[in-house]
Amino acid sequence: MDWRRLDLNLLKVLGCMLEERSVARTAERLFITPSAVSHALARLRRAFGDPLFVRSGALMVPTPRAAALERSLAVFTASLDLQLDPSRASDAAFDPARSTRNIRIVAPGALDLSLVPRIVAAMREAAPGMTLAVEPFERRSYENDLASGRVDFVLSVGGHTLASDNVGSAVVREDELVVLVGPKSALYDGPDAIETAAYLSQPQVYPLPWPVMQNYLDVVLARSGKRRNFSLLLSSYAGLGEVLTGTDLIASLPDHTAAVLVRSHPTLRLLRMTPVRRSDLTLLWSQAGQQEPALRWMKSVIATAASAE
Known part of the structure; x- marks a missing residue:
């Protein structure tokens, strides 16, 4: 599918549905009727060749295809927000306590017992609305994953994941x-x-x-x-x-x-x-992603938790 032929208004509906999981609440947020949301979903389903959402009780649960689109769509909308309203890039304008940002990091399994609980504790205290997804580390380059926004941070042991100009890195502990x-x-x-x-x-x-x-x-x-x-x-x-x-x-x-x-x-x-x-434990991030205050805040949380162990 060529995205240039897609009505970009449909992406607003998709993004809101991914957050709300409800046709009615999506309609309220976008100031349109539930019928208009349903019509937009029908067009999106045809465009992507996927149901995108299936009903489970009172919620509309995203399919794996829709869930895979969520990360890229979040990066796109966050970047657009910053371009249209530069004040959003200010750390002073960011309130962790009100954020609902979903953070995805890659980490070796050994950190599930040590560092990850510290990160979660800091998030729950300062940003209870934020969520964290941790996926297992693989011995490969994560440059494309970081650049696309599929993942926000990578914790790498031993420095085996090389950083490019598009990827920032810092040793957070030994x-x-x-x-x-x-x-x-x-x-x-x-x-x-x-x-x-x-x-x-x-x-x-x-x-x-x-x-x-x-x-x-x-x-x-x-x-x-x-x-x-x-x-x-x-x-x-x-x-x-x-x-x-x-x-x-x-x-x-x-x-x-x-x-x-x-x-x-x-x-x-x-x-x-x-x-x-x-061996060094290295934190990797997308340089472009650091325009977003939520990700700058999260980088600080991870680095502080690692240094405190």
């Missing part, structure tokens, strides 16, 4: 890779630091934020012909504490995440690795 062991591990009663040979001799559990051989530690080990002994692969970090507590398996993870697990599972023991392995 993580140390540590080892967690439970009472049944052969390492539990040993020294506080573990050397590589002893580390590699133990059966390990690996949460899967990305494929094993894209993990920076395994890439480094492979260069010297070494590999870890994985006995369990998990889909996330959610069950890691229970697994380590009840088995002889060990796990390596960032120290901030390890500290959270030790607090919730006090019998776990944290060991440092020798040699010490550290």
Whole structure:
């Protein structure tokens, strides 16, 4: 479909429907009749070849196609607002407490236990109307995702996601890779630091934020012909504490995440690795998106939460 042939008035209806999920409330906001909204939706459905909304009780729920359009439409309307009313670009004009902005970030799974809860706590306190969607990090470039507004921020471990002139970046903290062991591990009663040979001799559990051989530690080990002994692969970090507590398996993870697990599972023991392995946690954002006060505010929230850990 060539968007130039689309009546742009229909995008106002679509954008409002995505926010309101109601034909009646959309009509009220746009000062038109519900019949006019229904007619516009029929035209949009023909144009996109998709139902766009399906009724669920009193709400009109967007289809996956409509949900995918929501991010691009939000970026377009925010940019247009700023062009028509430059005062909207002022931080003084932005009130987090009144914002209903949906923020989407990409983050490694380990941050679900440590940094993400801090970010959410700050948002709930200062901007309860804002929402946050977190999607898992993949070892690839996110330049197009940031430029299109599909995602607002990316948290990258180890600096593997390169920034271009269109993408801003800042190191928000440094993580140390540590080892967690439970009472049944052969390492539990040993020294506080573990050397590589002893580390590699133990059966390990690996949460899967990305494929094993894209993990920076395994890439480094492979260069010297070494590999870890994985006995369990998990889909996330959610069950890691229970697994380590009840088995002889060990796990390596960032120290901030390890500290959270030790607090919730006090019998776990944290060991440092020798040699010490550290990596940067980098925040990435779209330079163009920083025209929007809500995104400037959110960048500050993320950076502050990371530095406070």
